[in-house]
Amino acid sequence: MKAFAERKILLSNVGLIDxxxxxxxxxxGGYGGLRAALERTPADVVEELKESGLRGRGGAGFPTGIKWEFVLKSRGKTRYVVCNADEGEPGTFKDRVLMEGDPHRLIEGMAICGYAVGARRGFIYVRGEYALSIRRLERAISQARERGFLGRGILGSDFSFDIEVRAGAGAYVCGEETALLESMEGKRGWPRIRPPFPADHGFRGRPTVVNNVETLANVPEIVRRGAAWYRTLGxxxxxxxxxxxxxGALTRTGLVEAEMGIPLRTLIFDLGGGPPEGRELKGVLVGGAAGAFLAPDELDIPMDFGSLRRIGAILGSGAVLAFDDTACVVDLLGSVLSFFAHESCGQCxxxxxGTAVLVDLLARVRSGNxxxxxxxxxxxxxxxxEVASLCPLGQSVGLPVGTALEKFRGEFESHLKRGPCPRCEAATEVHA
Amino acid sequence: MITLKLDGREVRAKKGQTILEVATENGIRIPTLCYLEGLSPKGTCRVCMVEIANRNGKLVPACVTPVEEGLEVITRSERLTRLRRTIVEMLFLERNHICAFCVSNGHCELQDLAVELGMDHVTFPYRYPGLAMDLSHDDFGLDHNRCVVCGRCVRACSEVEGAFTWGFTGRGIDTAVATDLGIPWGLSETCTSCGKCVQACPTGALFERGMATAAQVKSPEIIREVTERRPRVF
Known part of the structure; x- marks a missing residue:
């Protein structure tokens, strides 16, 4: 049995550097990955990424190297790299910590990606509320330009690449990659019909890599230390x-980095310190609002893409929201559903x-009507x-609803019988 | 040429055609709402969902999905009827569709869909939003209570008339069509009063002023007639 603890690779600089x-x-050792990449061919770098097995950290877990290969092999000379930094999943604050604490790691990852796929321009689409992230990224970009890590002829090579920061305007759905691209083009943030995928029809119709912040932050170390090293992790x-x-209801909340596959129990009890004294863990919402409710008897699940998928859950953003015996699941699901109703784009x-009807139906449950x-x-x-929505936003709402109803059904039934519980009543005031 | 199966029948199609186009050519009707011949297809109402039997029963919107070699498409089944019926239910409960008082009663695509799919009652709570009308235009009116947010007016205005008067505002359940930047229709400086939006509208949401109940007959086919001699732009 592997012993799991914190293992800092992406966070190795955070809190230690200015x-x-x-x-x-x-x-x-910063920009060592970019230096190493420039000594190899783009196809070689893509191959390294494929061998590393890195999977997209935005939630879907698509193999990053394969995505890059699509763009590398696409027709057309103009290609783009877009970093999805529109971090909006409830309970998720990982990309923010990376951008605020170690912005150059992201810039280096993007430059390597640009070199690998043959792009000359990159964009970071940052959640508008992340003012400090935007400021630090912009400062880091201008420093990287001054030192020749961005701009024309990077590090004496004939590779040119530059990055621009774009701020989102407060829509969760713009974290969906095609809505993000629409937004970047100045249109309503409405997801596109896929296919075609961004890899062949992305920003302004050009082949585009869209990668999450955390995904790109993995790239410099993979290129510097190799796929074989990377595969020793997770x-x-x-x-x-x-x-x-x-x-949520943990003694130590915050961001932790650990190898993929760490059991949820270790995250909650060892790293998170368990629920506050005198309280009992009632359940966990894993993967964000679009994730699954898990019951206390499911805590041994390894926190990786495949294991969670096998039990009908998702890794999503990796968010872990714990709740204890003082929480009401009906109330929690109510928050989740209000969130989706607020964030649905309205296109399909x-x-x-559906999101609006669910809010109405949940109100009936809560009030015992x-x-x-x-x-x-x-x-x-x-x-x-789940089957007919146009984009993953609508498709994923069934997961929190289904798992809450399945695992905490008694609580829903007792509300239907007896009306709002004291916790619901208290929470109503908080939400208002 | 591409060969595919529609409801078990082998048919031939040209590359680039959509499932809906091929089905129509072969006499198979797939219910639609946001689709209108002559306008770019958007695949947003989700009424035209069909099943791809050889892709684990995946559902795709027929109006925007290109045909592929070997595709086995199911256009009608109990599952699809149930799904389409629920979607039409959603459209009915979303706003205030009171057929008996509507100018388009008897000439309404939403009403026709309900009949076709056997949607005789709504099984979810109605929302009854209190939505205003816009009667500021001299010739036409807009009643948001009857709108299904299909966007046909928006596309007719931008793609056919080139006026770009209509657009969308709000999001989620509050999404609505709007003229210019949300000013009353009658004050719009871009509207040419051509009336294509009214003809493209599948319900009584857009109507000619002065119409009595059930009197508003529409001619959405004018959109196709106007565009069929133009080079295809989408």
Whole structure:
């Protein structure tokens, strides 16, 4: 049995360096990955990424090297690298810590990606509320330009690449890559029909790599230390380390980095310190609002893409939101559903109407206005949303609804019978 | 040429055609709502969802999905009827579709869909939003209570008339069509009063002023007639 503890690769500089000083980053080996990449062919770098087995950290877990290969082999000379930094998943604050604490790591990862796929321009689409991230990235970009890590003829090579920061305007759906591209083009942030995928029809219709911040932050170390080293971390299915944002009813909340496959129990009890004294863990919402509710008897699950998928959950952003016996699951699901209703873009019928209907149905459960048919109606709505919504936002709402109803059904039934619990009543005031 | 199967029948299609186009050519009707011949297809209402039998029963919108060699498409099944019915239910409960008082009663694509799919009642709570009308235009009116947010008016205005008067505002359940930057229609400086939006609208949301209940007959086919001699732009 592997002993799991914190293992800092992506966070190795965070808190130790001044993120506004490029020299701090350079002293710790920074831009060594870019230097190493430029000595190899682009196809070689893509091959290294493929061998590393790195999977996208934005939630879907798509193999990064394969995505890069699509773009490298695409027709057309103009290509783009877009970093998805529109971190909006509830309970998720990992990309923010990277951008605020070690912005050059992301810039280096993007430059390597640009070299590997043949792009000359990159964009970082940052959540608008992340003012400090935006400021630090912009400062880091201008420092990187001054030192020749960005701009024309990087490090004496004939590779040119530059990065521009774009701020989002407060829509969760713009974290969906095609909505993000629409937003970057100055349009409404409405997801596109896929296919075509961004790898052949992305920003301004050009082949585009869209990668999450955490994904790109993995790249410099992979190129510097090699795929074989990278594969010693994590699992065969999900190599590497992962950032896990811990929040909710834990003694120590915050961001931890550990190898993929760390059991949820270790994250919660060893790294998170367990629930506050005198309270008992009631459940965990894993993967963000679009994730799954897990019961206390599921804590031995390894936190990687494949293991969670096998039990019908998802790794998502890696967010771990723990709740204890003082929480009401009906109330928690209510927050999740209000969030989705607020963030649905309104483009397709199942999500636009479904998210609103779910809020109405949950209000009936909470107030005890109805019978078990209300719960069935919720499932009928999410079944349609799962298969017929246009983008992952609507498709994923069924996961929190389904798992909450399955694992905490008694709580929903008792609300239907007896009306709002004291916790619901208290929470109503908080939400208002 | 591409060979694929529609409901078990082998058919031939040209590369680049959509499932909906090929089905129509072969006499197979797939229900649609946001689709209108002559406008770019958007695949947003999700009424035209069909099943791909040889891709684990994956559902795709027929109006925007290109045909591929060997595709086995199912356009009608109990599962699809149930799904389409629920989507039409959602459209009915979303706003205030009171057919008996509507100018488009008897000439409404939403109503026709409900009949076709056997949606005789709504099984979820109605929302009853209190939405305003816009009667500021001399010739036409807009009743948001009857709008299904299909965007046909938006596309007719931008793609056919080139006026770009119509657009969307709000998000989620509050998404609505709007003229210019949300000013009353009658004050719009871009509107040419051509009326294509009204003809493209599948329900009574856009109508000619002065119409009595059930009197508003639409001619959405004018969009195809206007565009068919133009070079295809999408």
């Amino acid at each position: 993120p506004e000083r490029i020299d701090d980053y350079l002293e710790r 699992t065969a299915d999900s190599p590497g380390t992962k950032l896990y944002p811990l929040s 019928t199942p999500c636009r109407v 109805g019978d078990a048919s209300v719960l069935d109606a919720m499932r009928r709505v999410t079944e349609v949303m």
